[in-house]
Amino acid sequence: MPHSPLHAEHVALGATLVDFAGWEMPVRYSGDVAEHTAVRTAAGLFDISHMGEIAVRGADAASGLDHALVSAMSRVALGRAKYTMLCTPEGGIIDDLIVYRRDWDHFLIVANASNTAAVVAALQERLAGRDVTVTDESQEVALIAIQGPRAEEIVATMCDRNADDVRASTYYSWCTVTLRGDIHAICARTGYTGEDGFELFVPAADAVEVWRLAQEVGGPLGLIPCGLSARDSLRLEAGMPLYGQELGLDRTPFAAGLGRVVQLDAGKVLLPPGLDGAVSVSAEPVERGDFVGRDALEAAKAAHEAAFADPTGAPADYEVLVGLKGEGRRSARTGYELFAGEERAGVVTSGAPSTTLGVAIAMAYVHPRFAAEGTVLEADVRGRREPMTVTALPFYKRA
Amino acid sequence: MADVPEDLTYSAEHEWVRGEVAAGSTVTVGISRHAADALGDVVYVEAPRVGDTVTAGQVCGELESSKAVSELYSPVTGVVMSVNEALTADPSPINADPYGAGWIFTVEVTDAGGELLDAAAYSALIA
Numbered sequence: 001m002p003h004s005p006l007h008a009e010h011v012a013l014g015a016t017l018v019d020f021a022g023w024e025m026p027v028r029y030s031g032d033v034a035e036h037t038a039v040r041t042a043a044g045l046f047d048i049s050h051m052g053e054i055a056v057r058g059a060d061a062a063s064g065l066d067h068a069l070v071s072a073m074s075r076v077a078l079g080r081a082k083y084t085m086l087c088t089p090e091g092g093i094i095d096d097l098i099v100y101r102r103d104w105d106h107f108l109i110v111a112n113a114s115n116t117a118a119v120v121a122a123l124q125e126r127l128a129g130r131d132v133t134v135t136d137e138s139q140e141v142a143l144i145a146i147q148g149p150r151a152e153e154i155v156a157t158m159c160d161r162n163a164d165d166v167r168a169s170t171y172y173s174w175c176t177v178t179l180r181g182d183i184h185a186i187c188a189r190t191g192y193t194g195e196d197g198f199e200l201f202v203p204a205a206d207a208v209e210v211w212r213l214a215q216e217v218g219g220p221l222g223l224i225p226c227g228l229s230a231r232d233s234l235r236l237e238a239g240m241p242l243y244g245q246e247l248g249l250d251r252t253p254f255a256a257g258l259g260r261v262v263q264l265d266a267g268k269v270l271l272p273p274g275l276d277g278a279v280s281v282s283a284e285p286v287e288r289g290d291f292v293g294r295d296a297l298e299a300a301k302a303a304h305e306a307a308f309a310d311p312t313g314a315p316a317d318y319e320v321l322v323g324l325k326g327e328g329r330r331s332a333r334t335g336y337e338l339f340a341g342e343e344r345a346g347v348v349t350s351g352a353p354s355t356t357l358g359v360a361i362a363m364a365y366v367h368p369r370f371a372a373e374g375t376v377l378e379a380d381v382r383g384r385r386e387p388m389t390v391t392a393l394p395f396y397k398r399a
Numbered sequence: 400m401a402d403v404p405e406d407l408t409y410s411a412e413h414e415w416v417r418g419e420v421a422a423g424s425t426v427t428v429g430i431s432r433h434a435a436d437a438l439g440d441v442v443y444v445e446a447p448r449v450g451d452t453v454t455a456g457q458v459c460g461e462l463e464s465s466k467a468v469s470e471l472y473s474p475v476t477g478v479v480m481s482v483n484e485a486l487t488a489d490p491s492p493i494n495a496d497p498y499g500a501g502w503i504f505t506v507e508v509t510d511a512g513g514e515l516l517d518a519a520a521y522s523a524l525i526a
Binding site for chain 2: 016027028031032033034036229232233328329330331333352353355382
């Protein structure tokens, strides 16, 4: 089983380790509730080195990714990132991704651990014949996340240079930093918790030093190591989807409530640098052009809009993602069925007791007839029905 | 080193029993450290109610954590005499002190039949 470069650190911290996507990763250190609460009130330190890092480089990198992904990467500014998806020609989701534009011809794609190989293979196939290389850099890169209201202070203090860049960065932007110990990192203001936070891409060989530095700097400010259990409970409260539960080959971005990532209209693109090396934005919007799955996704968009315009007329098997809130802590879990009276209304894809809200929350796919906010459904929780109310996502939003 | 007190007996479903299991005696029941650690922080307990009949080896409640749900089995047969009501508002003693403040219910034993493991046998089971 592959190990994170921080594996020995987790063992030394007494973490409970589990097999996650074939990697041995920490599920918790001190406790689920303490870790979840630390991220909401101070800061949490996460090892997410199991995620995949894929470099796409070359003169055709931007245009190639425009074709391969559902969003137009040619529109992403330098120093910015974009949440997007890789879909099949039929519009099913192969993975959800964050793509960081490192340069006009260089993109860093972060994929889920379980899908990295599939993403690499799809990109290589879709970019074949173009002036671009696709390289899986996952083994060389460690990814450490610091999330919570104190994260900016902690990461800025970890910097030897560029602390001001960290403080000035905005959500979904990234900057290069030199951390204490002369460690070069990419510091991205992205995350999976619903709090402010940063994800640090560091060379695998520097991972241990960065992990320990974060604890040294952050510990006095309330930072504690947090595992995959807290990561999951935090992202659920933040209404963020998880591949394999809310997202999969059998779902479209529209059904998942993420139709915004499918870009169909024209937009301004980044132009290759001129003789002076400066990168500029096109004066006029450029047509989106064709991309893998475009036809199927245009049809899916139309079907989705029709289903909301006329819920009773939507096909019996059409389902859309909603949030659900229970009345007590007894929680519907992945796979539990939902009912409206005796009629099956849908299925829960993720569910757990919410530490912040004090009641059960869930994400579920239901027929459009049951998707209106305020609709009361019943979850079959191990033989007993628990009422759950359709609630707008996210369940939690930071102040 | 597993936390398995010598003075208790255990079920294969990871409950502990304090007290002699004999018809007419009252015993206290909880879940082991091993079970509590596997669950993670317990946020919801559903215990049997006072007066309920419980049967050794059968489900009598459930425990819920962030990541998991676990059924609660009765290790003995009898009538529930008391329930740790404090756990309704705050189940954290189950994780913090599973053999003390984390006790879940007491039973007046009506049938002493059924096999419980001593500390050594339970330690071997969870090793």
